[in-house]
Amino acid sequence: MDNALPKAADGPSAAEVQGRTAFGRLVNRLADKSAALSGVAIVLILALVCVEVALRPFKISLQVVDEICGYLNAAAVFLGLAYTLRDGGFIRVELVYDRLKGGIKQGVRWLIVLTGTAYVAVLLYYTVLHVLYLYRRDVRAVSVIETPEWIPQSVAIVGLFVLLLQLIAYVVNRMRNVP
Amino acid sequence: MSLDILILILGVALTALLIAGQWMAFALGSVGMLLMYLSKGTLGLQSLSSVVWNTSNSYILIAVPMFLLMGELILRSGASNYFYRGVVVLLGRLPGGLLHANIFSCAIFAAVSGSSVATAATVGTVAIPEMLKRGYDPKPVFGSLAAGGTLGILIPPSIIMVLYGALVEESIARLFMAGVLPGLLMAGVFMIYIAIHLMINPSLAPAHKAGDARPPASDLLHVFPVLGLLITVLGGIYFGFTTPTEAAAIGAGGALVLAAGYGGLTKQVFSESIMSTVKTTCMVTLIIIGAQILSAALTYSGVSRAVSEWILALGLSKWTFFLALVVLYLVLGCFVDGISMIYMTLPVLLPVIKAFGFDLIWFGIILTILIELGQITPPVGLNLFTIHAISGGHSFSDVVIGSFPYCFLMLFVIALLCFFPEIALWLPTTVRG
Numbered sequence: 001m002d003n004a005l006p007k008a009a010d011g012p013s014a015a016e017v018q019g020r021t022a023f024g025r026l027v028n029r030l031a032d033k034s035a036a037l038s039g040v041a042i043v044l045i046l047a048l049v050c051v052e053v054a055l056r057p058f059k060i061s062l063q064v065v066d067e068i069c070g071y072l073n074a075a076a077v078f079l080g081l082a083y084t085l086r087d088g089g090f091i092r093v094e095l096v097y098d099r100l101k102g103g104i105k106q107g108v109r110w111l112i113v114l115t116g117t118a119y120v121a122v123l124l125y126y127t128v129l130h131v132l133y134l135y136r137r138d139v140r141a142v143s144v145i146e147t148p149e150w151i152p153q154s155v156a157i158v159g160l161f162v163l164l165l166q167l168i169a170y171v172v173n174r175m176r177n178v179p
Numbered sequence: 180m181s182l183d184i185l186i187l188i189l190g191v192a193l194t195a196l197l198i199a200g201q202w203m204a205f206a207l208g209s210v211g212m213l214l215m216y217l218s219k220g221t222l223g224l225q226s227l228s229s230v231v232w233n234t235s236n237s238y239i240l241i242a243v244p245m246f247l248l249m250g251e252l253i254l255r256s257g258a259s260n261y262f263y264r265g266v267v268v269l270l271g272r273l274p275g276g277l278l279h280a281n282i283f284s285c286a287i288f289a290a291v292s293g294s295s296v297a298t299a300a301t302v303g304t305v306a307i308p309e310m311l312k313r314g315y316d317p318k319p320v321f322g323s324l325a326a327g328g329t330l331g332i333l334i335p336p337s338i339i340m341v342l343y344g345a346l347v348e349e350s351i352a353r354l355f356m357a358g359v360l361p362g363l364l365m366a367g368v369f370m371i372y373i374a375i376h377l378m379i380n381p382s383l384a385p386a387h388k389a390g391d392a393r394p395p396a397s398d399l400l401h402v403f404p405v406l407g408l409l410i411t412v413l414g415g416i417y418f419g420f421t422t423p424t425e426a427a428a429i430g431a432g433g434a435l436v437l438a439a440g441y442g443g444l445t446k447q448v449f450s451e452s453i454m455s456t457v458k459t460t461c462m463v464t465l466i467i468i469g470a471q472i473l474s475a476a477l478t479y480s481g482v483s484r485a486v487s488e489w490i491l492a493l494g495l496s497k498w499t500f501f502l503a504l505v506v507l508y509l510v511l512g513c514f515v516d517g518i519s520m521i522y523m524t525l526p527v528l529l530p531v532i533k534a535f536g537f538d539l540i541w542f543g544i545i546l547t548i549l550i551e552l553g554q555i556t557p558p559v560g561l562n563l564f565t566i567h568a569i570s571g572g573h574s575f576s577d578v579v580i581g582s583f584p585y586c587f588l589m590l591f592v593i594a595l596l597c598f599f600p601e602i603a604l605w606l607p608t609t610v611r612g
Contacts, residue, residue, distance in 0.1 A: 035454065035457060038457045039450070039454055039456075042248065042453055042457060042460070043453065045244065049245070049424065049425055049428035049429075050428050052425070053421060053425050053428070066238050069424075070236040070237065070238050073235060073236065073237070073240065073244065074235035076457060077235045077460060077461055077464040077465070080457040080458065080460065080461040081465065083457070083458070083461075084458045084461040084462055084465075087458065089459070089461060090202040090203065090205075090465065091202070091203050091462060091516055092200045092201060092203055093197050093200060093203070093514055093515065094200060095198075095514065095558055096199065098200075100200075108199050108200060111199055111201075112199065112200060112205075115196065115201060115205065116202065116209070119209040119212060122212060122224065122227070123208070123227060126224055126225065126228045127227075127232075129225075129228070130228035130229070130232075153232055156231060156235070
């Protein structure tokens with residue numbers, strides 16, 4: 001939870017370095033666009049929950065706030081992943097990593113990015129399988145509006161896919177902008 | 180594959196990835212995935228999608244981005260600086276003067292922001308130049324800020340408690356209530372320590388001079404908006420008007436109003452607050468997803484049960500086990516962040532903790548204090564880094580030395596809580612029965 005820290009602005013940002021290749025620019029655009037949607041989801045949660053609470057004294061409930069806000073929270077999380085990764089928002093044990101130099105550091109970066117890519121690829125694969133299952137069986141939420149479950153869960157696919165592209169962008173860029 | 184080999188692979192892979200600097204979330208998740216595959220093949224991996232979805236689509240965890248947003252808005256709009264000025268008027272006259280203002284502002288502001296690092300950074304940015312200019316010795320200044328910042332995860336609302344409560348399935352409202360008295364006690368212990376320290380060694384703080392420019396007494400009014408917001412948020416939860424999630428959203432809404440009231444709610448402040456919330460929420464949630472994958476893998480493969488049974492078979496007494504836990508978390512806290520610490524250890528240790536008959540609410544408070552401690556112990560103490568970063572060129576060891584006594588004060592409070600568990604449990608028992 002340390003990104004509220006004042007950061008020294010030295011050198012080009014991670015996004016700028018990544019933007020030096022065409023693929024990097026594409027990923028930048030996708031990461032920024034989806035992160036903006038993620039921000040919108042947060043604002044919507046804020047608005048919906050506040051409205052629900054404000055209506056309570058009048059014994060009115062929107063009925064769907066819990067459900068919709070759950071979906072919005074998931075959207076906020078998945079759509080922000082690539083942006084968070086690119087801008088160094090994920091934490092790690094820096095003790096050794098920050099002291100590494102030269103070839104060893106480059107090797108460690110490959111290890112980090114390749115294991116990360118494999119992880120996200122497997123997650124994405126099984127999420128896609130699951131969403132296809134939900135779609136074919138027409139699985140619906142147990143709620144007033146009976147949302148078809150594949151719709152909100154598809155957002156996870158989008159987010160994980162952009163995250164995967166971000167990791168591939170590190171490979172394309174030969175690890176130049178790995179935080 | 181035999182359990183021993185699985186545990187060996189788990190230990191080696193996790194340690195190697197963490198030391199190499201793999202992002203926490205990815206390290207936990209990928210090792211979990213490997214373990215699932217090794218023990219149950221692709222069948223084990225089928226459960227991944229539900230773990231991923233159920234973690235992010237959680238009504239309880241919505242409280243996390245909302246509390247974060249509340250803190251971000253107050254921090255970035257400058258409302259927190261006004262608050263600090265108010266506290267200076269309130270407490271500046273005590274022995275140790277502004278050092279108390281640091282602890283008090285940190286305690287309240289941290290409670291509002293829920294982030295130790297943001298608190299230490301915010302109060303520190305205002306306090307450090309001011310206090311060094313007035314002639315305070317730097318070490319106690321740094322110590323009070325680094326330690327004061329950690330109070331935020333103990334004094335509710337606390338994101339760590341939301342995450343702990345969600346994991347062990349205890350009421351978050353009760354956890355929040357249980358944190359109040361220990362939090363105030365801790366702040367009190369810190370302030371008494373400062374007063375004694377300065378009575379023994381008065382040269383650490385400048386003496387009051389009659390001609391000193393005093394801040395206007397009207398600054399005191401600035402204490403109330405932030406304090407009021409905190410009371411609204413907590414009052415809603417304690418008296419059962421709102422769920423913690425709703426209270427968090429009301430807090431964020433209130434912070435918007437407060438920021439606007441102080442004239443600090445620009446478009447830039449708003450969008451930066453939102454995007455910073457997005458980042459932290461993603462970071463926290465992906466760690467939880469990774470840890471849940473690991474935890475599911477530990478359960479499927481039988482590692483969880485094997486380790487729990489092994490610990491129980493050691494025949495430790497209740498309090499020897501507790502002591503071992505404290506040591507474990509102290510060591511982990513030197514390297515790993517609080518959220519990963521909770522989610523890495525509890526899936527294995529929770530059955531044992533329950534078997535020994537510890538109250539889970541009480542244990543949550545102890546765990547929170549241990550996490551606080553981890554933030555001010557070198558080599559990886561987030562608050563130490565934060566204060567060092569804004570210390571204006573002082574050495575890292577100044578910050579470490581200044582913070583060191585507070586580690587013992589925290590252990591002292593843990594000891595008090597062991598002897599008098601009512602400090603934590605009285606309020607939740609009294610309010611909700």
